[in-house]
Amino acid sequence: MERYLIALDLDGTLLKDDKTISPLTKQVIFRAKEAGHIVVIATGRPYRASKMYYEELHLTTPIVNFNGAFVHHPRNDSWGIRHSPLNLETIKEIIEVSETYHIKNILAEVMDDVYFHDHDEKLLDLVKLGNPKIEIGDLRNMLKADPTSVLIHTDEQHADELQRYLSTVHANVLHHRRWAAPWHIIEIIRTGVHKAFGLQQICNYFQIPQERVIAFGDEDNDLEMIQWAGYGIAMGNAIEPLKQIANDVTKTNEEDGIAVYLKSLLKL
Numbered sequence: 001m002e003r004y005l006i007a008l009d010l011d012g013t014l015l016k017d018d019k020t021i022s023p024l025t026k027q028v029i030f031r032a033k034e035a036g037h038i039v040v041i042a043t044g045r046p047y048r049a050s051k052m053y054y055e056e057l058h059l060t061t062p063i064v065n066f067n068g069a070f071v072h073h074p075r076n077d078s079w080g081i082r083h084s085p086l087n088l089e090t091i092k093e094i095i096e097v098s099e100t101y102h103i104k105n106i107l108a109e110v111m112d113d114v115y116f117h118d119h120d121e122k123l124l125d126l127v128k129l130g131n132p133k134i135e136i137g138d139l140r141n142m143l144k145a146d147p148t149s150v151l152i153h154t155d156e157q158h159a160d161e162l163q164r165y166l167s168t169v170h171a172n173v174l175h176h177r178r179w180a181a182p183w184h185i186i187e188i189i190r191t192g193v194h195k196a197f198g199l200q201q202i203c204n205y206f207q208i209p210q211e212r213v214i215a216f217g218d219e220d221n222d223l224e225m226i227q228w229a230g231y232g233i234a235m236g237n238a239i240e241p242l243k244q245i246a247n248d249v250t251k252t253n254e255e256d257g258i259a260v261y262l263k264s265l266l267k268l
Contacts, residue, residue, distance in 0.1 A: 003036050005208040007199055010043040012218035012253050013235050028259040031268040042195045044221050048112045048130025066149045067221050068198035069189045082201055084193045085146035092140050101162040103154050108147040115143055150188040159184050196228035216258050
């Protein structure tokens, strides 16, 4: 039997709107594993905020976090860590111009440690899942290591200006995307890093060819993964640009879209 690698985004894909995995989807994923297929999570979340789903699915595979900037194997230290962080000096340059673009706050994550430029209760609530170590203070002095990911909180009026600045001045070293409303947050990772970049490393390890990768996603941070995978599947609730490049569209995350597609394709 040919083994497939099944890559699962979390929010809006594997997870229902209440952030749980439906019993049917879980059952089908277990069947896929029993049949010898490889199931991996590929998410924009840090590991601390995806660990609970990794454990719920009883996974024994590497995991892609921070949209590909951090790939590791939670159950096998010898697999190693693939960390592709941003350059610290570049982030300090962005902090220097923050007043020009009315930046409210900057949050830097070094794997599972979190650093805030200023105290912010709303953003603190956003990152507290998994109980990370949190430090607050001027990032120019406090941040000592290259960050895995950076979140910039601005207002709607200045978000476009900030993205134009990032594209003009730092396009060769970083990639940025904007979160959906109501958050006016710009997320930054190193250029060339995305979920497909992370999955390729896992495929190389398991010797699974690209054409036998089944990937599910719903948002713009899934675009590269869906385009790269042999079977790039958009959820029924996915954004339109993702549906346009996908090989197929399944049902929504509320309608067991992953389970429906895998049952049909893999005869589970």
